[in-house]
């Protein structure tokens with residue numbers, strides 16, 4: 669009984685944390701979509717490698733402080749950034765097509 673209750677208690681928290689992660693990611697993508705539209709409008713490149721490198725340095729340091737594996741933190745951020753850049757490329761090509769008429 670103890671094991672079942674403990675497992676349930678921990679899984680309830682995991683479910684809440686997963687929901688928070690989804691909400692946080694959704695908000696992040698709302699912001700990055702706006703960045704993508706701005707970049708497309710002003711014809712700036714979809715990716716900004718200097719900004720990415722700075723974020724990775726920052727996130728690795730935060731991960732170390734929080735005892736999270738920094739390699740995992742870097743992979744996770746790279747995974748998200750790759751998706752954002754893919755969205756920015758799509759937005760840029762639809763803006764370019766609209767400019768061509």
Ligand SMILES: C=C(O[C@@H]1C=C(C(=O)O)C=C[C@H]1O)C(=O)O
Nearest residue numbers: 700703714715716719720749752
């Ligand atoms: C969101 C941006 O666009 C891209 C995506 C980034 C991100 O998801 O954090 C960071 C840099 C850019 O390659 C940005 O330039 O700020």
